[in-house]
Amino acid sequence: MSLAMRTSKTVNAPPALRLEKAADCRFRLCGSLNVYSVAGIWEPLFEASRQCAAQPFFVDCEALDYCDTAGIALFVELLRTRREAAHIENLAPAYQSLLNQFDPKEFGPRPNSAQTKLNLIEVLGRFGSRFAAGAREQIGFIGEAGVALGHTFGRPQALRWRDALAIAEEVGVNALPIVALIACLMGVIMAFQSAVAMRQFGAEIFVANLVGLSLLRELGPLMTAILLAGRSAAAFAAEIGTMKVNDEISALSTMGLDPVRFLVVPRMLAGLLMTPLLTIFADLIGLLGGGLVMLLFNIPLVTYFNQLLTAVQPGDFFGGLVKSFVFGLLIAGVGCLRGLQTGQGAAAVGISATRAVVSALVLIVVADGIFAVLYYHLNV
Amino acid sequence: MRKTFDSAQPVVQVDALRSGMGATIIHDGVSFEVKRGEIFVILGGSGSGKSVLMRHLIGLHEPLSGRIFIHGRELSTASAAERAEILRSIGVMFQLGALFGSMTLLENVSLPLEVHTGMRPQAIELVARMKLALVGLSGFEDYKPAQISGGMVKRAAIARALALDPAVVLLDEPSAGLDPITSAGIDRLILRLRDTLGITFIVITHELESIYAIADRAIMLDKESKGIVAEGKPQELRDHTDNPKVRQFFNRQADEEGISAT
Numbered sequence: 001m002s003l004a005m006r007t008s009k010t011v012n013a014p015p016a017l018r019l020e021k022a023a024d025c026r027f028r029l030c031g032s033l034n035v036y037s038v039a040g041i042w043e044p045l046f047e048a049s050r051q052c053a054a055q056p057f058f059v060d061c062e063a064l065d066y067c068d069t070a071g072i073a074l075f076v077e078l079l080r081t082r083r084e085a086a087h088i089e090n091l092a093p094a095y096q097s098l099l100n101q102f103d104p105k106e107f108g109p110r111p112n113s114a115q116t117k118l119n120l121i122e123v124l125g126r127f128g129s130r131f132a133a134g135a136r137e138q139i140g141f142i143g144e145a146g147v148a149l150g151h152t153f154g155r156p157q158a159l160r161w162r163d164a165l166a167i168a169e170e171v172g173v174n175a176l177p178i179v180a181l182i183a184c185l186m187g188v189i190m191a192f193q194s195a196v197a198m199r200q201f202g203a204e205i206f207v208a209n210l211v212g213l214s215l216l217r218e219l220g221p222l223m224t225a226i227l228l229a230g231r232s233a234a235a236f237a238a239e240i241g242t243m244k245v246n247d248e249i250s251a252l253s254t255m256g257l258d259p260v261r262f263l264v265v266p267r268m269l270a271g272l273l274m275t276p277l278l279t280i281f282a283d284l285i286g287l288l289g290g291g292l293v294m295l296l297f298n299i300p301l302v303t304y305f306n307q308l309l310t311a312v313q314p315g316d317f318f319g320g321l322v323k324s325f326v327f328g329l330l331i332a333g334v335g336c337l338r339g340l341q342t343g344q345g346a347a348a349v350g351i352s353a354t355r356a357v358v359s360a361l362v363l364i365v366v367a368d369g370i371f372a373v374l375y376y377h378l379n380v
Numbered sequence: 381m382r383k384t385f386d387s388a389q390p391v392v393q394v395d396a397l398r399s400g401m402g403a404t405i406i407h408d409g410v411s412f413e414v415k416r417g418e419i420f421v422i423l424g425g426s427g428s429g430k431s432v433l434m435r436h437l438i439g440l441h442e443p444l445s446g447r448i449f450i451h452g453r454e455l456s457t458a459s460a461a462e463r464a465e466i467l468r469s470i471g472v473m474f475q476l477g478a479l480f481g482s483m484t485l486l487e488n489v490s491l492p493l494e495v496h497t498g499m500r501p502q503a504i505e506l507v508a509r510m511k512l513a514l515v516g517l518s519g520f521e522d523y524k525p526a527q528i529s530g531g532m533v534k535r536a537a538i539a540r541a542l543a544l545d546p547a548v549v550l551l552d553e554p555s556a557g558l559d560p561i562t563s564a565g566i567d568r569l570i571l572r573l574r575d576t577l578g579i580t581f582i583v584i585t586h587e588l589e590s591i592y593a594i595a596d597r598a599i600m601l602d603k604e605s606k607g608i609v610a611e612g613k614p615q616e617l618r619d620h621t622d623n624p625k626v627r628q629f630f631n632r633q634a635d636e637e638g639i640s641a642t
Contacts, residue, residue: 035507035545039498068545068577069514070499073507094576102513107506110521344526345481 019044022060025052030063033071042074049082057082062090072099080104141260141337148261149268164266171232171332172274176281178231182223183282187211187289190219195297204297208304209311211290216312220283221320222368225327228275229360233335236267237356240339241349249340264336268329275328276321283320319380323371330363389452391416391548391580392437397446399429399436406432408606410446412599414548419574419581419594421614423629424601430584431475433601434550437582438472439463450548468496471541475552477533479525485512485536486521492543511539516565531558538566542573548580549573555587567593588632600626 017037020028027048031037049057059078061067072095078086091099118126152159195207240263243249249259287308294304338356342348390413397410406429414420424430435441436448439455447454450466458466479488489508493499499507509521515535525533534554541549551570555563567590573579585591591598591614598617602609602625610617610626618630628635 035493035497035499039500039503042500042503069510069542070493070497070507070545073503073510076510077503077506098572098576102510106513106518107509110509345524347482 017041021048025055026058026060028060028063032066033064033074034066034068035070038070038074045074045078046081049078049086056085056087058087058089060089061092061095064091064095067091067095069098071095072102075099076102076104076107080107137341138337141340142333144260145264145268145333145336148258148265151261152265152269158261159269160262160266164269167266168270168274170235171228171270172277175227175231175274175278179224179227179278179282180285182227183220183285184289186219186223187215187286187291188293190214191290191293195293199297204294204299205303205307207290207294207297208307212287212308212312213316215286215290216283216316216320218320218368220286221279221324221327222364224275224279224282224324225331225364226361228271228278228328228331229357229364232271233331233338233356233360234353236332236335237339237342237352238349240336241342241352244340244342245344245346245349259340264333264340267336268332271328271332272325273328275331276324279321279324283317315380319371319375323368326367326371327364330367331360334359334363389416390414390449391418391451392420392582393449393452394437395447395449397433397436397448398444399432399441399446400444401432405444405606407436407601410601410607412608412611414580414582416547416580417574417578418596419570419583421591421595421598422582422584422601423586423591423598425603425625425629428601428603429606430601431552434472434552434582434584437550438467438470468544469547471544471546471549473534473537473541473549473551473554475556477525477537479533479537479540481525484522484524485517485528485539488525488536489540489543492540496544508539508543511542512536514542514569515539516562531562534558535562535566538569545577546579548582551581551583551585553584553586555585555590560589563587563590564593566590570594588630600629 017029017031017033017040019041020030022028025048027045029041033041045059057078059075064071075088075091076099078088088099191207191211194210195204198204198207240249243263249263252259252262291301291304295301335356338352338359341355342352392414394410394412397407398405399407410433422430422433432441436443437450442456448456450470453462453466455463455466479485480491483491486505486508489511490504493504493507494501497504509518512518512521515538517532517535517539520528520532520536525536528536534557538551538554541551554566554570558566570581570583571594574581581594583594595614597612598610598614599608600610600617601607609623610621614630617626621627621630627633
């Protein structure tokens with residue numbers, strides 16, 4: 001192989017291109033006019049052309065030995081701005097025929113496609129109508145998903161359990177490390193911060209009450225839900241969104257498979273079952289983290305555990321668990337909904353994933369607020 | 381620029397390429413040369429590794445063994461800067477277009493010009509609009525890829541491949557799925573660009589009409605032998621081949637019934 005490395009670095013190096021002034025309003029182009037070299041003479045040429053506004057303008061291309069479409073663009077622009085006053089002479093026939101393909105008149109400034117400014121009422125109107133359309137879609141989706149879920153509970157054999165289990169593994173089992181990490185840190189931080197203050201009153205043992213109640217009632221379910229919103233709602237939206245972009249959703253429909261029943265129900269079931277399990281796991285790990293901190297304050301694990309049992313009622317635990325069922329349903333549902341609402345193109349998938357996480361977080365917080373009020377009135 | 385190359389030197393030279401994915405060998409001992417200003421067509425049934433070969437030519441896959449030279453320089457041993465420079469002289473149209481979905485057609489075509497040339501924005505816009513006009517997409521500058529038809533996406537992708545007036549243009553099935561009129565228009569565009577600008581084209585295609593219309597030379601890849609089974613002018617291949625696979629291809633005959641179609 002003798003030809004290796006024969007040519008040096010000249011593939012795209014700007015070769016010599018010169019714009020020479022032959023006479024007033026008469027210029028010569030010498031060398032190779034290409035997409036890289038054209039930038040250097042574009043402005044000088046048009047500057048010269050402007051100075052010759054009253055006279056005809058000549059460009060002699062006799063010494064031009066190469067001209068690509070970027071060079072042709074230069075001539076098109078010259079012919080467009082100067083019309084008959086511009087004369088491009090001695091252009092090689094091949095390049096001339098390329099130039100003849102373009103009608104300079106067609107390359108004038110484009111009509112500005114920017115939208116006209118809307119006034120306040122129009123903005124409000126658009127926002128309102130979009131909001132209403134979104135709400136309508138959501139209500140429709142809730143109904144559809146509800147019917148499909150009910151149908152599945154009526155006929156469990158109709159569900160593709162293999163899909164549901166694979167999704168449950170991804171949502172649940174694979175989330176264990178991150179849930180454990182966050183829950184443990186929460187238990188440790190809460191216990192430590194409160195223990196430092198409570199030690200001043202000799203009340204370190206009541207850290208167990210604080211950690212136990214806040215973890216089981218609020219933080220366990222909430223933190224797990226927030227983690228799943230970031231992990232699984234985004235994943236659902238991205239996956240279903242990509243399927244939408246690739247027309248796979250349409251393919252499902254034409255095969256007589258309802259996308260909601262086929263895609264959404266397994267995910268909602270996985271969310272529904274896995275979120276409470278992860279919450280229990282988070283609760284336990286969080287309590288353990290608190291217990292470890294207590295050891296530092298010379299309170300043995302047994303004492304901590306007994307104090308927990310007196311402080312925490314089963315109602316606290318089950319109250320948290322009920323919440324996590326609802327969170328799981330909301331996270332999976334909104335993830336799927338945003339996926340199904342995906343528009344076109346790769347950017348739309350990203351937008352859907354973002355919207356899924358944001359919507360899931362909002363729904364979690366709103367639902368948690370409702371539960372707080374509900375539990376207060378029910379004395380749970 | 382292109383003038384600096386020895387015109388006798390092949391633009392692309394593939395020497396005993398052996399490639400594979402995992403344990404499967406796709407090509408074994410594939411060698412060919414593409415001369416400057418040639419329209420070179422790669423043929424082959426589905427699964428014969430045409431697109432993989434194209435990806436090797438632009439350095440997306442590393443060969444298991446064998447060498448690939450572009451303008452006499454080997455891609456896999458070139459430094460990063462050299463590699464970028466070589467790749468800038470190659471325009472590629474991928475099979476599905478691979479247009480950027482978040483950008484309009486004009487922005488898609490303008491992007492390489494903005495990055496690699498020092499032209500002013502108005503000049504870039506003009507060049508990009510001319511490229512779109514070349515492929516018959518005037519008036520669609522502000523459309524996004526998702527808003528236009530599949531055939532238009534292909535043509536826009538060709539316009540983007542031509543953006544930097546590259547010395548070599550690789551087209552992966554430019555006319556598949558297009559109507560005969562548009563497809564003939566693309567053939568004419570390829571011939572015209574070759575004749576006026578001396579661009580070398582490497583085209584993967586199945587369209588027999590298109591092969592006869594544009595190809596100076598063709599190679600046919602085969603799945604079983606993992607190599608080239610025929611090389612030459614398409615008319616000659618059609619009329620003078622002994623290979624039953626090649627005859628079948630050019631005469632549009634299906635495999636014998638009862639024999640598996642692998």
